[in-house]
Amino acid sequence: MQAALQIGLQNLTMRGLATTLGVGASTLYYHVGSLEELRGMVRDRLLAGLQLPAPDVPWDEALLGTGRQLRGLFEAAPGLADAALADAEWSHVLLTLHEAACAQLRAAGFDAGAAWLAIRTVAEFVEGFVARQRARARAGFADLADLWPEAEHPNLVAARRALPDPDEARFEFGLTCIIRGLEGARRPATRPAKPSGPP
Numbered sequence: 001m002q003a004a005l006q007i008g009l010q011n012l013t014m015r016g017l018a019t020t021l022g023v024g025a026s027t028l029y030y031h032v033g034s035l036e037e038l039r040g041m042v043r044d045r046l047l048a049g050l051q052l053p054a055p056d057v058p059w060d061e062a063l064l065g066t067g068r069q070l071r072g073l074f075e076a077a078p079g080l081a082d083a084a085l086a087d088a089e090w091s092h093v094l095l096t097l098h099e100a101a102c103a104q105l106r107a108a109g110f111d112a113g114a115a116w117l118a119i120r121t122v123a124e125f126v127e128g129f130v131a132r133q134r135a136r137a138r139a140g141f142a143d144l145a146d147l148w149p150e151a152e153h154p155n156l157v158a159a160r161r162a163l164p165d166p167d168e169a170r171f172e173f174g175l176t177c178i179i180r181g182l183e184g185a186r187r188p189a190t191r192p193a194k195p196s197g198p199p
Contacts, residue, residue, distance in 0.1 A: 014038065046077060046093045052100040059108035059186075060179050066101040067122045067175045070094075074130040081127050098123070114185040125178055129171055 014032070018024060032038045050069065053062035073093070074080055080093070098119050105115035150157045163169045 042077070043093060046073060046080075047096060050093075050097055052097070053104055055104070055107070057104070059104050059110075060183075062104040063101055063118065063122060063179050063182075064175060066097055066119075067126050067179075069097060070123055070126040071130060071171065073097075074127060075133075078134070094123075109187045110182075110185060111187065114182075118182050118185065121178060121182075122175070125174060129174070133167065 014034075018027065032041070049072075051065070053065055057065075101119050101122075102115050105118055106112065110118060160166050
């Protein structure tokens with residue numbers, strides 16, 4: 001399954017997977033009947049790995065977990081975001097996670113529109129982060145900062161070096177800032193006012 005995921009969902013073929021595994025296509029067909037069966041196995045593997053938030057988890061912690069899981073999905077399955085737009089079986093993987101997050105946000109006091117916007121904002125941040133990571137890897141450098149001459153940008157270089165894992169820090173910082181900003185869109189349930197006057 002890992003080899004199939006790394007090929008990318010949009011590029012996945014039986015012959016391509018057989019080549020990656022170093023076996024003949026006929027050998028692969030002995031274990032998997034068709035490309036559709038293979039795609040179904042990959043989809044089920046992704047669904048089985050999802051950890052939906054428990055109902056009693058605070059909404060911000062749940063959304064943080066959703067963002068991290070989305071990142072894991074996009075990193076494990078290149079092409080998942082694009083495939084989900086064109087194919088219902090792949091959209092089901094993402095929508096399962098989105099539906100759980102939406103229910104959590106609605107219960108926490110977000111109206112329907114705000115809940116949808118919150119989920120999409122988080123998802124698009126994660127998609128963009130992963131896409132940029134891949135683009136840098138293809139270009140042969142880990143970060144734009146790798147191109148900075150230290151003599152010209154001493155503050156930027158020093159600031160980046162202060163972080164033990166700049167990529168992880170950037171992801172967590174960005175996701176946390178987004179989620180904190182969403183608090184203003186929430187309308188928490190209010191308790192009934194206590195009656196005035198003597199008991």
